[in-house]
Amino acid sequence: MKLYRLETVSWSDSQLLYHALPRIGREGLNLLSPASPYVCIGYFQDVEQEVDLDYCRAHNIPVFRREVGGGAVYLDGEQLFYQLVIRKNHPLVPKEKGEFYWKFLQAPIAAYRALGIPAEYKPVNDIIASGRKISGNGVAEIGDYIVFVGNLIVDFDYETMVRVLRVPDEKFRDKVYKTLQDNLSTIRRELGSAPPRAQLWDLLAEKFMEILGPLEVETTVDAEWRAEADRLAARMMSDEWLFRRGRSQIGREVTIRAGVQVWQKAYKAPGGLIRAILEVREGVIADISLSGDFFFYPAERLVDLERALVGVRVEDVEQVIARFYADYGVESPGVTAADFARTIQVA
């Protein structure tokens, strides 16, 4: 295995290179940082639900879907990425994911500690310092390889992070911003200043080598690797890949008889997942049950909302729900009348 100390690369290479490495049958540890900011969504996410694409387009912020799990993140040059590509049957690889994370997160934890930041492992895949998250990590299995990616966070642009997310309103955005501020820390926040970048790369290299053993260092991308990354770019930077159907808008319709259907719908609103099971007769709701993991105050009004929707044409649900909200003073942070309507109406 080699250590690829590439330091600053293009934003797209900061993703494509680690996706390409296992595909050319090669292990490696990449240390790199993107030259410009971008948004990166998790493998299973629905980009239109997670990201404010209009804002990103207007501000030239590209959006990328990775094969690694987790959520939408704003990434930029103030984050130092480590990307370990290692064979599943490598003797150092524990088979259980908690053990895997614990083992390889020791490298960034040790790097943080060497800087004087009291970092510690928090199961299953987090690093915290003084109770705040200070590193994001995830894994993808690609072929016979495990791809483990994460970052040291020198500084974090909280404002842009909350701006690139798709949120229902500014109140919700403000809530996300405050929660992020309270729960995510950085090297600069912990130390009051940022150490020289070279020191951070050295520390990461040293601490990973304490786990992996000595590694030969390369500082460039060879032709074979470059060609595979370019080949992957054609697929992973296409709209087809980015807009791949997310799971959260998928619904099912079962026709009981002509004109009578039972629908099962799910929609992930910013405030939580909404589920609806409804019977529809000739386009009119005959019965409906709403559930999910969103907050709805007062909770007992949800049953009243279900009753209010019986007899309503599917295309009219948004107005009815909006009126219901106004009449009863219902509050559901991050879930709007339009979200309920979308749950019901989405194909």
Next chain:
Amino acid sequence: MQISGFEFPDDLYYDRQHNWACVEGNTVVQGMTEFGQKLAREIVYVEIPPVGKAVTQGQTFMSMESGKWVGRIPALVSGKIVAVNEELEFEPTLVNQSPYDQGWLVKIEMSNPAELNNLLRADSPEFKAFVEEEAAKYKDVL
């Protein structure tokens, strides 16, 4: 039967990746064992493969996410997917809650039933030894 405190129904076939296969005529229903789902932790997403997709024994064909880890699931037999558990799109935790029943993953029409001989049975000493070894290895997690 119970091995190391986990249920392994006698009538199923098993691989060493904690998956099970239930033979129904020329079709196999595939899922994850109770042990496997415990090891995987809470499943948050399941990627449902398309019906009609060809699969090969031992080759991965679908993905699941838990703990920000996108893992791949190997097919227990070769053949063609003839049904998928669409409920998992809405309730991926069915894999955790009901691994042998509502949490099934796919149905595969076998192209070579002789491949079942490559799988293990719950009552075989080899399988029992495998599970006991795994249970001992992961006792802190399980």
